[in-house]
Amino acid sequence: MEWFEELDFDENPLYIETKYHGNEELLNEAFYIIESGNILVIEGEEGSGKTKVLKEVIRKFGGKGEIAFIDCKDLEKELNVEKVIINKNGLLGWLFKKSPKNMILLLDNVEYLSNRNMERIKYFYDSNHLKAVIITTKEADKLKLNESIAQRIRKVAKVKPLTEFEAVQVVRDKLGENLLSDRIIKESYKNSNKNMKKFLENTEKVCKVYVENRNINEEDVRKLFERGGK
Numbered sequence: 001m002e003w004f005e006e007l008d009f010d011e012n013p014l015y016i017e018t019k020y021h022g023n024e025e026l027l028n029e030a031f032y033i034i035e036s037g038n039i040l041v042i043e044g045e046e047g048s049g050k051t052k053v054l055k056e057v058i059r060k061f062g063g064k065g066e067i068a069f070i071d072c073k074d075l076e077k078e079l080n081v082e083k084v085i086i087n088k089n090g091l092l093g094w095l096f097k098k099s100p101k102n103m104i105l106l107l108d109n110v111e112y113l114s115n116r117n118m119e120r121i122k123y124f125y126d127s128n129h130l131k132a133v134i135i136t137t138k139e140a141d142k143l144k145l146n147e148s149i150a151q152r153i154r155k156v157a158k159v160k161p162l163t164e165f166e167a168v169q170v171v172r173d174k175l176g177e178n179l180l181s182d183r184i185i186k187e188s189y190k191n192s193n194k195n196m197k198k199f200l201e202n203t204e205k206v207c208k209v210y211v212e213n214r215n216i217n218e219e220d221v222r223k224l225f226e227r228g229g230k
Contacts, residue, residue, distance in 0.1 A: 003204075003211045007179070014200045014207075018173035020056050022162040023049065029157055030057055034104055034132040039125075039152045041110075043140040044159030047197025050136035053159070054106045057134065066131075067104045072112040102131035110135040111143060122148050161194035170196075171203055180206065183218050191225040 004012050020027065026042065030053060033040040044050045054069065061067055105121065107113065124130045137143055140156045162170070167189040168182050180203075188206050192199035202225070209224060210216045 003208045006211045007207075012204070013174045014171075014204055016174065017055065018170070020052070021169050021173075022166040023053065023160055026157050026159065027053055027056055029155065030134055031060065033134065033154060034061060036154075037102075037131045038154035039133045039135070039149070041140045041143075041153055041156040042134065042136045042159060043138065043156060044136070045138055045195065047195045048159045048161070049196045050159055051108055052196070054108060054134065054136065057104070057106060061104055066102070067106060069106045069108070071108040073109045075112065075114075075117065101128055103129060105130050105133045107133065107135040109137065111137050115144070115146065118146060118149060122146070125152065162189075162196070164189060167194075167199060170199075175207070179210065180216070184216060184221050187218055187221045187225075191221075 002012070030040055030042070034057065042050050042053055058067055058069060103124075105124070107121075121130070121133065125133060145153075164186045168185045171180065171185045184206060185203070188202045189199050192202050205224060206216065206221055209220060213220075
């Protein structure tokens with residue numbers, strides 16, 4: 001039996017989408033970029049929360065079939081972005097064949113995108129098939145974007161680490177109020193270098209210790225991470 005089943009969860013609650021916390025200014029900027037029809041670059045290390053921003057954009061704008069999301073890690077170098085959009089998005093694919101207008105394109109991990117595919121995106125943007133583009137990357141200044149795309153970027157925004165209070169709220173939304181104390185959650189966050197992906201992984205390790213012992217304190221958490229979180 002999985003640790004979360006022991007706690008009466010049907011699935012791992014740490015990886016269920018919950019309320020957005022932190023980086024509200026960045027999220028509002030993303031919404032503004034879409035409404036104004038521009039290109040936004042979001043930068044941050046892996047696990048910092050870039051994809052979470054894109055998911056919030058999908059939550060706000062995705063109900064009308066206006067969004068195409070592509071994780072560029074999943075693209076082969078020679079794969080045609082247009083075909084991916086058509087093949088992966090059902091009704092959206094049909095719309096693209098009908099020359100749609102004002103679509104929103106979200107490109108995660110854009111550093112994996114080939115120059116050829118970037119040229120295709122430029123064509124769609126210049127032809128008004130794309131209203132706005134939001135791309136994520138680890139380091140914006142290391143991107144090898146062609147000049148025509150670079151000139152269309154309105155802003156580069158960096159994902160900021162959550163505060164300890166915000167990190168606590170994330171876990172509270174996922175696990176409820178009574179499972180882990182604020183201090184234990186903060187200890188887990190401190191040992192994640194404020195990286196959200198690592199934070200959730202650390203919190204899962206803490207939960208497993210809790211399930212094994214039906215109790216956990218700050219000292220247990222410190223010892224857990226002192227020995228590598230195993």
